[in-house]
Amino acid sequence: MVRRVVVTVPKERAQEVLTTMEDARHCHHITIMMGDTDFPQFSASVITFQCIDKKLWFIISELESIGLGVDFGTIELMALEAVVPYLSSRIDARGVRVPNRITSVTDRLTIAEIYTAIDDQCHMTFDYLAMCATAGMICGVGLLDDNVVLVVASMLVSPLMGPILAIIYGTMMKDGRMGFKGLRAEISGVLMIFLVGMLCGAVVAPFADRELGEWPTENFQMNIRGEPLNLVVGTFIAIPSGVALALAITSDVVAPYVGVAIAAALLPPIVNGGLTLMLGIISLGMEGSTPHTAHYLTTAYISMILFLINFVLIYVFGIFTFMVKRVRPGTEHAKQTYLYRYSVFDNNRGSIGSKNFLDASNPAQRRKGSSFMEIDTKLKSIATFEDDDQRRRNGHRLSGPS
Numbered sequence: 001m002v003r004r005v006v007v008t009v010p011k012e013r014a015q016e017v018l019t020t021m022e023d024a025r026h027c028h029h030i031t032i033m034m035g036d037t038d039f040p041q042f043s044a045s046v047i048t049f050q051c052i053d054k055k056l057w058f059i060i061s062e063l064e065s066i067g068l069g070v071d072f073g074t075i076e077l078m079a080l081e082a083v084v085p086y087l088s089s090r091i092d093a094r095g096v097r098v099p100n101r102i103t104s105v106t107d108r109l110t111i112a113e114i115y116t117a118i119d120d121q122c123h124m125t126f127d128y129l130a131m132c133a134t135a136g137m138i139c140g141v142g143l144l145d146d147n148v149v150l151v152v153a154s155m156l157v158s159p160l161m162g163p164i165l166a167i168i169y170g171t172m173m174k175d176g177r178m179g180f181k182g183l184r185a186e187i188s189g190v191l192m193i194f195l196v197g198m199l200c201g202a203v204v205a206p207f208a209d210r211e212l213g214e215w216p217t218e219n220f221q222m223n224i225r226g227e228p229l230n231l232v233v234g235t236f237i238a239i240p241s242g243v244a245l246a247l248a249i250t251s252d253v254v255a256p257y258v259g260v261a262i263a264a265a266l267l268p269p270i271v272n273g274g275l276t277l278m279l280g281i282i283s284l285g286m287e288g289s290t291p292h293t294a295h296y297l298t299t300a301y302i303s304m305i306l307f308l309i310n311f312v313l314i315y316v317f318g319i320f321t322f323m324v325k326r327v328r329p330g331t332e333h334a335k336q337t338y339l340y341r342y343s344v345f346d347n348n349r350g351s352i353g354s355k356n357f358l359d360a361s362n363p364a365q366r367r368k369g370s371s372f373m374e375i376d377t378k379l380k381s382i383a384t385f386e387d388d389d390q391r392r393r394n395g396h397r398l399s400g401p402s
Contacts, residue, residue, distance in 0.1 A: 001052075001053045001079055001080070001081075001252065002050055002051070002052060002053065002079075002080040002082070002083045002087060003050070003051050003052075003053050003056050003077055003078065003079060003080065004048065004049075004050050004077075004078045004079075004080050005048065005049055005050070005051060005056070005059075005075065005076070005077055005078075006046060006047075006048050006075075006076040006078070007046070007047040007048070007049075007063070007068065007073060007074070007075055007076075008044050008045070008046050008047075008073055008074045008076075009044060009045050009047065009068065009072060009073035010043075010044055010045070010072060010073065011034065011035065011043055011044065011045050013045075013068075013072055013073065014032065014034070014045035014047065016066060017047060017063065017066070017068060017073075018030070018032065018047065020062055020063055020066055021047070021049060021059070021063075023062075024058070024059045024062050025055070025058075025059075026051050026052060026055040026056075026058075026059065027049045027050075027051060027059060028049060028050045028051060028087045029048075029049060029050045030047065030048070030049040031047070031048050031049070032045060032046070032047045032048075033045065033046045033047075044073075050080070050083060050087060051087075052087060053079070053109060053113075053252065054107035054108055054109065054251065055107065056077070056109070056110050057108060057109065057110040057111065060075065060110050060112075063075065077110065077112070077113065105324060105325075106324075106325055106326045107251075108250040108251060108325045108326075108327065109250055109251065109252050111173070111327060113252070114169070114249060114250060114327065115169070115178075117249055117252070118162070118165045118166050118169050118178070118182075118249060119166070119178070120162075121159065121161075121162025121163070121165065121166070122162050122163045122165070122166035122178070122181050122182045122185050123181065123185065124181070124184055124185040124188050124189075128159055128185060128188075128189065129188065129189070129192050131157060131158075131159045132158065132159060132160070132188075132189040132192040132193050132196075133192055133193070133196050134157060135154045135155075135157040135158040135159075135193065135267055136154070136192065136193040136196030136197060136267070136270075136271050137196055137200070138150055138153055138154040138157060139151055139154035139155075139158075139193075139197075139267055139268055139271040140196060140197055140199075140200035140271050140275060141200075142154060142221065143200075143216075143219065143221050143222050143268065143271060143272055143275060144200065144204055144216055144219070144222075144275070146218075146219040146220055146221050146222075147221070148221060151221055151268055152262055154267055154268070154271075155261045155262050155265060155266075155267050155268070156258065156261055156262070158193075158261065158266065158267040159189065160186065160189050160190070160193075160266045160267065161245060161257065161260065161261060161264075161266070162182075162185070163181075163182040163183070163184075163185040163186035163189065164182065164186060164245070164311070164314055164315060164318070165182070165245065165246075165249055165318070166178050166179065166181055166182025166183075166185070167179050167182040167183055167186065167315060168246065168315060168318040168319055168322060169182075169322070169327070170182060171319060172319060172322045172323070172327055172328055173327070173328065173329055174329055190270055190307075193267060193270045193271055193274070194270050194271075194273060194274040195274065196271065196274065197270065197271035197272065197273060197274025197275040197277075197278070198274040198275065198277065198278040199274075199278075200271070200274075200275050200278075201274065201275040201276065201277065201278025201279045201282070202278050202282070204216065204279075205278065205279055205282040205283070208279060208283075216279070217292055217295055217296075221268070221272075222272055222275070222276065222299065223299065225268060225269050225272045225299070225302070225303045225306060226272070226276065226295075226298060226299025226300075226302045226303055227302065228302060230302070230306060231302065231305060231306055231309060234265075234306050234309055234310055235309060235313060237263050237264065237265075237310075238264055238309060238310040238313035238314050238317075239313055239317050240263075240317075241260045241263050241264040241310075241313075241314055241317075242313055242314035242315065242316065242317030242318045242320075242321070243317050243318075243320070243321050244256045244259065244260050244263075245257075245260045245264075245314060245318055246317075246318040246321035246322055246325070247321060247325075248260065250321075250322070250325050250327060264310050264314060265310070266307060266310055266311065266314075269303040269304065269306040269307040269310070270303070270304070270307050272299065272300070272303040273299075273300045273301075273303035273304040273307070274300075275300075276296045276297070276299040276300040276303065277296070277297065277300035279296045280293055280294075280296030280297040280300060283296060284297075
């Protein structure tokens with residue numbers, strides 16, 4: 001897919017930005033609109049260009065290396081359905097034709113786009129928890145009815161993959177806030193699904209047969225997740241699932257999500273663990289230690305081990321794929337929570353300076369911290385001065401020593 005990029009910069013920095021775009025590959029249809037008004041604070045230049053989505057991250061990193069989007073100006077990204085004529089190649093500043101479809105291992109979306117896609121899926125909201133409960137109920141019915149269609153359908157409804165992506169991203173980008181949001185949502189979702197499984201077990205326990213080989217101990221969908229051999233099979237499924245999940249989020253391809261949700265099967269082991277645990281507890285309380293009680297408890301134990309193995313391996317190989325794709329600090333200034341900026345003005349002395357929300361992982365920005373603290377101090381003194389001046393106008397006596 002093609003991206004249209006709109007860059008807004010002060011007029012005095014426009015030439016520097018244009019030179020950087022000309023030197024970078026894959027910038028097509030570069031145009032510039034020079035702003036000129038009677039109000040200097042509103043004068044700016046707007047530069048636009050088009051680029052293939054998976055090549056854009058390199059251009060963004062080049063622009064941010066000169067301070068665009070960090071110290072001055074803004075960058076806006078928009079997805080285009082199609083462009084006519086197609087972006088096949090272009091002639092660079094040296095007169096050399098640059099092909100557009102040069103593939104690379106590191107082709108991916110920009111980190112800002114990856115951040116936005118993950119952030120939309122990792123919040124612990126009512127809708128998220130309700131979706132977990134709904135998926136758990138569908139899976140519980142499928143396990144008890146030995147219905148593989150319902151079990152697969154529940155995997156597609158489950159939202160557990162989003163928080164795992166947030167944990168992977170937070171680890172790679174050293175973004176503790178994103179990682180914490182993902183971990184909190186994942187733990188909450190797992191607990192909700194486990195409780196739904198226990199509820200299903202409590203509902204059907206009075207109707208369960210008391211002998212092995214009868215319902216529900218005869219159900220294949222329940223028993224298969226309680227066999228030790230399935231732990232080995234799950235290992236070899238979780239490894240490619242972690243790779244596919246990371247590739248899907250970095251390439252903006254939706255189809256792998258469906259396959260990963262079915263292959264990794266995070267949801268059914270959780271529901272199966274809660275369901276069989278409740279059946280085992282009730283059976284233990286009513287009949288004591290019997291073969292089918294031991295069967296329930298063993299199935300619950302192995303089911304939860306299966307989930308943990310899947311989770312850990314998806315996390316580890318998601319990290320590995322992010323490393324290959326160069327999703328890491330330093331390639332781009334990625335955290336959108338760091339993008340606000342405000343200026344401090346003194347009516348008598350003009351502009352004092354501006355404050356940026358700093359990226360703590362950038363040593364160069366950490367060194368600027370003292371100057372920003374000075375600006376904060378000046379801002380407070382200005383506010384106090386304006387407050388005192390207003391009181392004088394209202395005829396109030398100022399507080400303080402006489």
